[in-house]
Amino acid sequence: MKLTTFLLLLLAIGTLGSCSTDSQNKDDITFWSSNASQEIAFSKYFADKWNEEQNAKVHCQPIPEGQSSEEVIMAAVVGRTTPDIYANMWQGLVEVYAKSGVLIPLDTISGFTDFIRARCGDKIIKEITSSDGHIYQIPWKINPFMTIYNQKEINKLGLEGAPKTYTSYLNAGRAFSKDTDGDGYIDRWIGDTEVKNIWHQRLNNFYPLYLGASHGAPLVKDNKAAFNNEYAVGVFAFLQELYKNGYFAKESNTVGSDKFLAGSTATKWTGAWDVSYLERYKDEDFEYNISHMPVPDDHQGEVYTYADPKNMVIFNTCKNPGLAWQFIKTLIDDSGDLKFMELSGQIPRRQNLKENELFINLLNRYPKLIPFVDQSEYVYGTDNCEVLIEVLDIISQEYEFCVIHNKKTAEQAITDAAKAVDVLLGNF
Template sequence: MRTSIKSRVAAIVAALLMVSLSCGIIEAKTPVTITFWPSSNPQEIEFAKIIVARWNKQNPDIQVKMEPLPASRSTEEVLLAAIAAGTTPDVCANIYPGAISQYIAGKGLYPHDKLPGFYDFVYERSPKEIVDSFTYRDGHIYQIPWKANPVMLAYNVNLLRENGIDPRSLSTYSGFLKAAEKLAKDTDGDGRIDQWLYAPSTDVTWWQRFFDFYTLYIAASGGKTLLDDRGRVAFEDEAAVAVFTFLRTLFDKKLVPKGMLIGDQFLGGKVATTITGPYSIPYYDQNAPEGFKYDFMPVPVPDGHKGPVVTYGDPKNIGIFANSKHPLEAWEFVKFIMSRENDLLWLEITSQPPYRKDIVDDPMFAPYFKKNPMMSKFVVQGAYTRGVDDSKYLIEIFDAISKQYDLCCVNGRKTPKNAVRDGARDARDILAGW
């Protein structure tokens, strides 16, 4: 009896420990499996499912296991944590070039130029400038250029027409503000404004600024990004003040809603424009109510702007991780993802233009563009895009700008000039790495 209960207790304790400790073992991979993390949006998962199924059928010895990225606040946090923990996948198809310095600092990514036939493949597929722009300071390249989402202004064709607004007038700040005044109305007579031209995000999360301040800044400055070639703060200028003034005026004059709107009110017909990328096309087509008509145009710029409108390109690349036990097999799989056939499939499913040379003239892609004329606008805009600066402090700099945006534009607590000055000061402080 004495031993029986003692051993029984010990057995329970041991069993509890085993259960909790063995969870890791269950997850262990078999040697020929490659893990692949696509982005978590529904279209990209659909694409990933199709190509993974095809690949697995064709390559019984290299099986790919797909695990969509958790859609937490950002992919960057997830990948950094995975690098620190050594739990990176073999391939990730949502590498954001702005965070690449951090990934490289953590020795997370594989030097892709060492892969067999790397340059033959990428130069064949993508324009040389694009490939070179993603080459890191140390001469290696840690990512494979994949696709971009030039950001444009989507507008509700009928809503603008009904209110007598010519979409072309939205191309400058003054025209945009005038139209905003015309549209801000109480349509159901309850004494509250419920229709707007534009509803900028009031969320302070850093990446929200990609789709308001950053895009507008690139456009207003004729294609500048936040830092210069030597990695110094470059956004303390008139263009930034102009963007802050523009956004602040919208909030100040109550031409845009300050609270969060419930539901997607662009599709709901309450907000006439939104700044977004081509990936919204399939979403709109699936979710738009009957008779909803939309189109795209370049984002607004300050009055008197000359030359083409440059915009944020929202580039996303594919990367193979240093931790991968099968980089060569992973490379084969990546080449498969980026093949001509799969680029077309990708375009068809997600409406995101791949970095592929002469795509509009390619006979294989011609039927697609004929069927989707709106996409050619994005391909045209694609020639005038900027990505993000290469700095490991980028998230923090965007957070600092977001703070000023919130203080100045949304809440009117600061002049645009002071907001830009303070944002630049904070950014310098951050870059100094105190």
């Protein structure tokens, strides 16, 4: 019986392959980094260094692959399979987990508060302190959202740099978006946003534009929707115009290859991590630069943007939080932050970065990061709202209807979203 032998063979291979799970010391620390290859390399570098000197080992691994890291962490919390340390926690979720009691209050660890105060300063300390007075997160890094643009293509339009206001951006869109091969379809766009209706995608486009236009207005205030204003409407109308005229590509980024690298989009809205990504995958003669995201034509003063703060937390499944903190300290002291910035191109959340000799030297070697460092003084994080994910989901729904498919006006979409958010908050 050929088939039974085949099946038995499979069984044998399967059993052999799956028996080995590495044994773990009880004091060992599991550390989840983000999924980005640079951050995997960063955490491995420091874990190896730590493991050479210490008895309790650090096992680092990227967060398991998933549609969003937030979804994976939530599942781990529910299944009680959280790591000891997670290094890429979205600030918008810390309060939720703190309230449900799965995080270690870090200010109870000796030496923590002094270290953090020295690193971050009082303003950030205030921002990260939970409503119960404890601190559950270690401010780690930010990635201010900005416009990265293809220098050569922008020059061809007769512009020096990326367009900085809505009108000039639309004009650039009109000039750049074209059917280059004459098949009757536009194949070159000024930019794009992910069209899939996924809530966290709106943190990359709608939210930073909204913060920029409104000088940092909240989405939710006093348990009510606070975004039913001219700024949100303006952002929706601006983006809707881009899609309606075909200046933005309407296809999900999961289809086909990277449009920006291929030169078929001229700008993209993204954070500092993109610099190391571009450096890795770009052609040699590809040139890019960075400027702030577009703002309304009559905008006055500084341009704020979304900081995308990602922080470290210690889960209560950790047996030895003190030791975990000792390890975290090696990641965020001068040499840790320096190495991090060099490997990942992201901005450590520490004060006086531009006055520190070490970082000045680094920035001189990586000048593309300077705009992000400059921008990082004008950033906002997220509102302190327990159902922020659902708020963003509601906005994302309206975004799809209004911005991408032009099914309603910007005013209508924002009003509908605000109504839905109020219903949601009333329920909670």
